[in-house]
Amino acid sequence: MNWTEFLPTGIQLSYLVAASLFIVGLKQLGSPASARRGNQLAAVGMLIAVVATLLEQQVLNYTLILAGVVIGSVIGAIAAYRVAMTAMPQMVGIFNGLGGAASALVAIAEFWRLLSLDLPLSTTALITIILGILIGGVTLTGSFVAFGKLQGILPGAPLLFPLQQPLNALLLVAFLVGSVFFCIDPSNLPVFLGLIVASLILGVAVVIPIGGGDMPVVISLLNSYSGLAAAAAGFVVNNNMLIIAGALVGASGIILTNIMCKAMNRSIFNVLFAGFGSEGGSGGGSASVGTQQTVKSIDPEEGAMMLGYARSVVIIPGYGMAVAQAQHTVKELVDQLESMGVEVKYAIHPVAGRMPGHMNVLLAEANVPYPQLCDMDDINPQFEQTDVALIIGANDVVNPAARHDKSSPIYGMPILEVDKAKHAIVIKRGMGTGFSGVQNELFFQDKTLMLFGGAKDVVAKLTSEVKQL
């Protein structure tokens, strides 16, 4: 077998190695000890796959391709090192969008190439091209809308208007009709361009009615779409590597979407179509918690006494803590408490941050060791033996109404059961509500003490008071 005969086989074998590395890499990403190596293995797999593709006979345009790779690498590397950890959801959102755009462009470019060669286009080929454009286009614009909402460029509240769902349905029907026309006459360019535009509009239409609080679900779902888009592009160019990698990513995105939905007690259908948090919200919850009820407020000195003389403290960080950039200050407080013999743990709700696992990354950045971070299922049975639960910038995820108040919009959502601890201290700016718009009945309970103020400021005061004990 000579070189030219071996080359195609060698390329396919390289793909097989790369696909295996992706699978092993993802597997190792499942444990904190091996996660970094897993990511590196996947990166090596990608490198092998790219080099193998460059060796394909049809690839001759090396200068321009390598220029593109260099430009992309520089932009990607700068973005990766500059991004703040609080902005990870936006970053993943943008990257999803770019991946989707690349997949859609591959489908479009391949179609153009086949059309200009005057080769006959089979219906199956055309259908894969349509799917590639649809999924890629929706991923692109959907991700950018999600980015806009997370970054605060677009309003976080769901954007709803009359006849929204009929209009979306109409758009989808128009897309399907256009697809049929396209399969009958692929050379009809206005129809082809119309399909591209329709898929881009669909992406916007799918994400604008979803509220900022639901973005963890949306980001997970778009992550899944970006994988499916790559798989669709793989069908278009008939490349197994794209199909396998795309399917793996599609599966991981769906699993995470499912986990997020469960953590919020919502179905994916409800997240996508309900416009949650726009009008409902306030009704049921606030009625059950009357305005005559009062809260007990304490100052940092009293708070420090309770924390310093406790045996066990559980800290419940919410996104409010991250926004206030208080995680390093919190870590100082915890170090001080631990040096005094207090047992401290962190309880992390699955939707504590803006994307799955976001809070864990933010605390890891503040040098909190990961064995101290407890998942909801692990920590809930421990609250009964906890002296003080310290809630910093979290709200809906600790509202006991989720357990018993059937009229509450968050009824049924799994929560951190801080009301079972002996005392709860809530650090909060004021009496504002969380994403759901519901007042939190925890704040009005006898054993709950409110510490009003900005998270960073209050935690710093607590730390200095604890030091003086």
Place this chain on the structure above:
Amino acid sequence: MTTATLITCLFVFVLASFVGFEVINKVPPTLHTPLMSGANAISGIAVLGAILVSGALGWNISIALGLIAVVLATINVVGGFLVTDRMLLMFKK
């Protein structure tokens, strides 16, 4: 694309999806963000397709679109793997 190749592709897609579900199902919540950004980097695999469609010499619309796709997908790949590595470096015992 013939129906036979489509079927082969479908087999690969469905089986790989099952592998994905099995491999990823048991990831602890601590690692969900790195998992997502790592998976995100893998979805930049579209760069292979981009290289294939922009491979010919000369200039036409296909090649131009393919080259744009090369840049976008590479940002996705390189940025995704590097930021995941940066995050995982922070996870300490």
